[in-house]
Amino acid sequence: GENVEQHPSTLSVQEGDSAVIKCTYSDSASNYFPWYKQELGKRPQLIIDIRSNVGEKKDQRIAVTLNKTAKHFSLHITETQPEDSAVYFCASPEYNNAGNMLTFGGGTRLMVKP
Amino acid sequence: DTEVTQTPKHLVMGMTNKKSLKCEQHMGHRAMYWYKQKAKKPPELMFVYSYEKLSINESVPSRFSPECPNSSLLNLHLHALQPEDSALYLCASSQGRSNYGYTFGSGTRLTVV
Numbered sequence: 001g002e003n004v005e006q007h008p009s010t011l012s013v014q015e016g017d018s019a020v021i022k023c024t025y026s027d028s029a030s031n032y033f034p035w036y037k038q039e040l041g042k043r044p045q046l047i048i049d050i051r052s053n054v055g056e057k058k059d060q061r062i063a064v065t066l067n068k069t070a071k072h073f074s075l076h077i078t079e080t081q082p083e084d085s086a087v088y089f090c091a092s093p094e095y096n097n098a099g100n101m102l103t104f105g106g107g108t109r110l111m112v113k114p
Numbered sequence: 115d116t117e118v119t120q121t122p123k124h125l126v127m128g129m130t131n132k133k134s135l136k137c138e139q140h141m142g143h144r145a146m147y148w149y150k151q152k153a154k155k156p157p158e159l160m161f162v163y164s165y166e167k168l169s170i171n172e173s174v175p176s177r178f179s180p181e182c183p184n185s186s187l188l189n190l191h192l193h194a195l196q197p198e199d200s201a202l203y204l205c206a207s208s209q210g211r212s213n214y215g216y217t218f219g220s221g222t223r224l225t226v227v
Contacts, residue, residue: 032215034215042220043219107155
């Protein structure tokens with residue numbers, strides 16, 4: 001099955017700084033890479049995703065980059081704010097008769113200090 | 115409607131109880147999932163239903179029994195649980211195709227006493 005590794009497990013930044021979280025995956029057939037944000041006690045929410053036909057996607061302060069050759073993708077948050085503090089999960093799909101079955105990375109706890 | 119609704123939000127049950135978790139979506143999604151999430155850990159897949167048929171069971175103990183009455187509803191029946199089963203149980207749905215993500219419900223916080 002798919003194996004997804006995520007680093008770092010915790011990340012502390014000063015408000016206004018940038019944060020970068022990296023993930024690697026094992027299945028070269030994977031072509032869809034979502035990122036989820038989970039605030040304490042809440043559901044994971046999709047914040048950005050990228051498909052393998054592009055190398056980068058931006059949405060305001062958030063961007064995701066993909067390197068299919070190296071099988072890794074990264075989340076970039078610029079001008080961090082305290083409300084960015086949460087746990088972030090990357091994911092990669094495993095394909096079977098069920099369609100897509102997401103395998104999640106271990107998570108990164110991001111703390112933004114005011 | 116772009117929501118996945120889960121009930122109840124919180125549940126405390128004894129080890130001899132029988133209870134059910136419910137999940138509902140009206141987005142026309144054809145795949146529905148149950149995930150278990152322990153504190154400070156990623157969600158772990160339990161079951162996948164595709165077109166109302168159970169397609170994946172990730173070696174989950176039989177004390178967890180899923181049911182998909184129709185394309186909008188997903189239940190998880192619980193019986194004779196153990197304290198280590200205490201966790202956040204998340205339901206999710208997706209279009210079921212290979213390049214679309216999930217929409218998660220807000221979860222049921224389960225405590226087994």
